[in-house]
Amino acid sequence: MKDYPSRNTQKNDESHESPGSPRHRKVLARWDPNEACRPAIDDAPVFYPTEEEFQDTLGYIASIRPRAEAYGICKIVPPPSWKPPCPLKEKEVWERSKFSTRIQHVDLLQNREPMRKKSQRKRKRRRQFNTRPRRRARSESSEANAAGENGEKFGFKSGSDFTLDEFERYAEEFKESYFRVKERTQESSAETGQDKRCWPTVNDIEGEYWRIIEQPTDEVEVYYGADLETGTLGSGFPKVSSVMTDAKISQYVTSGWNLNNLPRLSGSVLGFEECNISGVVVPWLYIGMCFSSFCWHVEDHHLYSLNYHHWGDPKMWYGVPGNQASSLEQAMKKHLSDLFEEQPDLLNELVTQLSPSVLKSEGVPVYRVVQNAGEFVLTFPRAYHAGFNCGFNCAEAVNVAPVDWLQHGQNAVELYSAQLHKTSISHDKLLLAVAKEAVQALWEISVLKKENPDNLRWKSFCGKDGMLTRAIKTRVDLEEKRIERLQGAAHIQKMEKDFDFNTERECISCFYDLHLSAACCNCSPDRFTCLKHANLVTCCDPDNRLVLLRHTIDELKTLVEALEGSMFPQRAWVSKDHRGHLGQKNLSDSILAAHNKLFGPDLSPSMKSEHVENSMHKVSGADSDPEQRTNYCVEVITLGSIVHGKLWSNKNAIFPLGYKSRVMFYNICNPLVKSRYTSEVMAGGLLGPLFKVTLEELPQVSFVHMSAEECWSNVCKRLNQEIQTQRSLGKEGLPSVQPPGSINGLKMFGFDTPSVVQAIEALDPHHKSAEYWQNKVLNNKSPSSTGGDSFAAEKNSLETRSAGGEIADSFETTADETRSVFGRLLGKANREEMEILHRILCRGSTSSLWRVAIETLTEEIQRNSK
Secondary structure, eight states: OOSSOOOOOOOOOGGGSOTTSGGGSOOOOOOOGGGOOOOOOEEOOEEOOOTTGGGOHHHHHHHHHHHHGGGSEEEEOOOTTOOOOOGGGSHHHHHHOEEOOEEEEGGGSSSOOOHHHHHHOSSOOOOOTTOOOOOOSSOOOHHHHHHHHTTOOOOOEEOOOEEHHHHHHHHHHHHHHHTTHHHHHHHHHHHHSOOOOOOOOHHHHHHHHHHHHHSOOSOOEEEEEEEEETTTTOOSSOOGGGOSSOHHHHHHHHOTTSTTTGGGSTTBGGGGOOSOOBTTTBOEEEEEOTTOEEEEEOOGGGOEEEEEEEEESOEEEEEOOGGGHHHHHHHHHHHTHHHHHHOTTGGGGTOOOOOHHHHHHTTOOOEEEEEOTTOEEEEOTTOOEEEEESSSEEEEEEEEOBGGGHHHHHHHHHHHHHHTOOOSSOHHHHHHHHHHHHHHHHHHHHTSOOOOHHHHHHHTTOSTTOHHHHHHHHHHHHHHHHHHTTTTTSEEEEOOTTTTTSSOOBOTTTOOBOSSEEEEETTEEEEEEOGGGGGGOOOSSGGGEEEEESSOHHHHHHHHHHHHTOHHHHHHHHSHHHHOTTOOSBOTTTTTSOOOOOOOOOOOOOOOEEOOOOOOEEEEEEOOOTTOOOEEEEEEEEOOBEEOSGGGBOSSOBOOBTOEEEEEEEOSSOTTSEEEEEEEEEEOGGGOEEEEEEETTSTTOEEEESOHHHHHHHHHHHHHHHHHHHHHTTOOSOOOOOOTTOSOHHHHHTTTSHHHHHHHHTTOTTOOOHHHHHHHHHTTOOOOTTTOOOHHHHHHHHHHBOTTOOBOTTOOOOHHHHHHHHHHHHTTSOHHHHHHHHHHHHHOTTSHHHHHHHHHHHHHHHHHTO
């Protein structure tokens, strides 16, 4: 949640602040209870989760969404037992840590002149909704007038730096003086005989706040410590570094309601955001005083926000449903037309209020929430919200993105593009990452028969009508239409995988994120546009105009089908990065072709294995990469047994079923130590071998993939994420982030270690792992002594027919012979079977279905040759 835009965080000591600042002046403005302007609006709903419901943060938010989203905002009151300790109250922080503030002119948040008019008419006020005499402690400053001439925007200037102890004293003095607490207490004591301090009620403060906004008669200036990075002052929630000795505190460290954990919970799209974006993924703190305000705004990318009130006086909120966002914008432009005329993007600045009473008169529904200490406030996608503080308090907020946010996020980036508004996250990158995670979960459930809360949660978002499937389909349809409009206008080619790895790529015209596609020309390699603005790519030679695509439309539609539940598309996406079967360099012909739905029978290949007894080998696997200086000692636990089938080996290694090894590597949960990981090869049925890496001390933490390399690549990604998170929390002594490709998965399994290679080769004396042995012959490597075959005999065998009956690569035939053979085969097939075969052949030899067809044919040849 942002209370106002990002600002210069340079600290300003009290001595550097103007003598005319609020801290150095007496409070002259006074409460006028007879002129209260408390809005007559309804309250937003309040929810009281049970202890059990409170255990699943995102699950609970999803459960209340159908009832709460229509209000745009709601309050969640935790169970009475949930009372997290607040580290900010520790003496070292309370009395010594300072935070920056901004000065807010509360009386100018709604009733002010445009900056340019102030330079022309020094004293004349703009029309107010209810004009009354107005007195100010000082005249309009010359600084403000100069600002208008220089085109400066209205905003909040830097204020004093405070400790929490100092700010509490200042805030209490201001509130006591403004509401005449001493005088009213004395008057009450004289009447009742009771010496009870007469503090204003929440309703009193609300009525006075909106009187200041709507009918200002005095200058009211306050401080607000907003958008404070928790990495500097600290979080109000306990973290790992401050706990581990107290079991009672531990539950709050790991809780999903701890805002340091919320954005990256399983099921939150922001969990796939690679950067720790302050205020979005990393919480911000808000230290308030009476009347300090957060003005009307929506969250970046229309994200959800969750705010927790740590301690202090109440915080007042107002929310408008997301489907009424345009109505609020129109009402504000109508009533503050001269401000919007000068500054069309005024709402992006977060410095303007408009009374809920005025919005209600325009038919805009507005709802109220009074947030007390220990309570959460949840805002929904594109729900405008605003509010103010009733006194000294502390709150913390962060964004979260359940999967249902994806449709709102897509609308947000399209709106940003139309408004020429920069993005802060890559929506397409998150969308693809979530989709791949969901496909992986479906594959684990359907193929590995492995169910856990995480993959079952992802499964719930899939299927033909699943919200994730719909979000992907919407994006694919949008991309397809944009590509079709470019047909013939540029050469289409595959985007490099690291196109935006080190540099964020955005359209030079509208700032649209370019993770999925981009247009450019060879003449200007650093200038890119989105597909909507590809016409802005001008080049002296039309042949130099390019459209770069990360994925073809055919690939993306296959992704949709994978999410819908089709097994073959799931296999294609699970194995995509390793196999490269979807990668074509020049895609001009295939990209615009109509997509053919994937079909295919259940072609589970029979597997024949030769068993070998368990053995233990300890080997050293030093990485040959000169930049990778760490030696990994791989301990082989079980060698396993050879499986006959093309997927169970490649040119680099043989993958025995049941193979298991152990290696020490940085702990992905605590990078300061190294822990044991188990690497193993399992059966994946039609998918061939599955590779699994497990953290031994936490068996529930595992990584499964069709590629040994990708298994360990995912371990490194998780490790890097944890290193970056702990660095942002100030932890020292952490290892360096592992660069992409620095860890060789084959080495970490032990498949590249000579002694292990020799032992595995001994399991295949008849050289039935054809691709592996052929590559070894072609590279003139000596086969192990256990093989016993000469080079000539090996080469001759591989060039004709393998021992298992595989057709040799040197096979040749004429077109007539091919036509004749296919004619006899197809004469026995029905129309549906012929259509399936046609689709498989049209996809080419790099297709996953082509691979399945070849494997099935090979198995049949082996079966008939016996």
